[in-house]
Amino acid sequence: MNDKKVFNLLGLVFIIAFISCNRPCVDTKEITANELNIKIFDFNVNTLVCYDITKNGVIVDPGMRAIWEQKILLDFITKENIAIKYIINTHPHSDHISGNAFCVQNFKALLIAHEEGLPLYNNVAINDTVFIYPKYDILINEDDSLTFGNQIWKAIYAPGHADGSICFYDKKNKLVIVGDVLFAGSIGRTDFPTGNLQQLIQNISDKLFPLGDDVLLFPDMQKQPLLVMKRCITLIFELCFGCPFFCLQFLQSLFVSGAENSEERLVENGRVA
Numbered sequence: 001m002n003d004k005k006v007f008n009l010l011g012l013v014f015i016i017a018f019i020s021c022n023r024p025c026v027d028t029k030e031i032t033a034n035e036l037n038i039k040i041f042d043f044n045v046n047t048l049v050c051y052d053i054t055k056n057g058v059i060v061d062p063g064m065r066a067i068w069e070q071k072i073l074l075d076f077i078t079k080e081n082i083a084i085k086y087i088i089n090t091h092p093h094s095d096h097i098s099g100n101a102f103c104v105q106n107f108k109a110l111l112i113a114h115e116e117g118l119p120l121y122n123n124v125a126i127n128d129t130v131f132i133y134p135k136y137d138i139l140i141n142e143d144d145s146l147t148f149g150n151q152i153w154k155a156i157y158a159p160g161h162a163d164g165s166i167c168f169y170d171k172k173n174k175l176v177i178v179g180d181v182l183f184a185g186s187i188g189r190t191d192f193p194t195g196n197l198q199q200l201i202q203n204i205s206d207k208l209f210p211l212g213d214d215v216l217l218f219p220d221m222q223k224q225p226l227l228v229m230k231r232c233i234t235l236i237f238e239l240c241f242g243c244p245f246f247c248l249q250f251l252q253s254l255f256v257s258g259a260e261n262s263e264e265r266l267v268e269n270g271r272v273a
């Protein structure tokens with residue numbers, strides 16, 4: 001073999017090794033909570049596929065951006081033969097909605113969100129030239145029920161991270177899908193448009209804490225996909241005592257209620273859709 005052939009062969013080996021090392025992959029985890037299977041895909045956020053023994057299911061926050069991410073989700077749902085009934089956005093931040101169009105096209109399911117998030121959603125849809133954002137089929141409200149298979153989820157409206165932030169409480173399986181209302185070990189960020197720290201703390205305190213210490217929480221962010229409520233409360237109190245500003249906001253939230261409506265806050269932020 002002459003030098004040129006050896007050189008070409010080495011080049012080929014290098015390219016194959018490079019492609020192998022950079023092969024698209026995504027962290028996944030599957031959790032079974034009583035009757036519900038929850039497959040977690042770590043795309044830009046935790047995208048959840050929740051389904052039960054009937055093989056009916058929902059997708060929560062499709063955060064896929066790359067084609068290979070779309071393929072991973074599609075392959076899993078096809079392999080498991082899951083009939084997707086709903087595609088749910090817990091709130092309209094771009095990393096939670098970027099896969100909406102792909103899911104609507106491929107699963108023929110209904111797209112769901114809370115109506116208070118519409119101005120933000122439309123704003124993203126207008127300004128984002130990369131993704132297409134289909135219209136919602138169903139606008140859900142507080143205490144509405146979502147049913148699929150043998151499961152019933154109750155909607156809990158909990159803005160503060162963003163307008164339209166909605167959680168889903170599954171009483172039978174003792175879990176809550178919290179989106180970005182809670183992070184693993186912290187509360188959601190409030191420095192984006194329509195964020196409101198006091199409102200967020202109040203909603204966590206009034207609507208999530210009373211659900212019980214042993215309820216499993218499924219936040220969208222961070223590798224740690226679930227957290228028991230009791231641990232979450234402890235972490236938030238630790239955060240509270242470690243940060244005087246947070247502590248002040250927390251105490252205020254216990255005594256002051258009400259936040260400006262979303263439209264006013266959008267105007268304040270200069271980001272009216």
Ligand SMILES: [Zn+2]
Binds near residue numbers: 093180
């Ligand atoms: Zn968010």
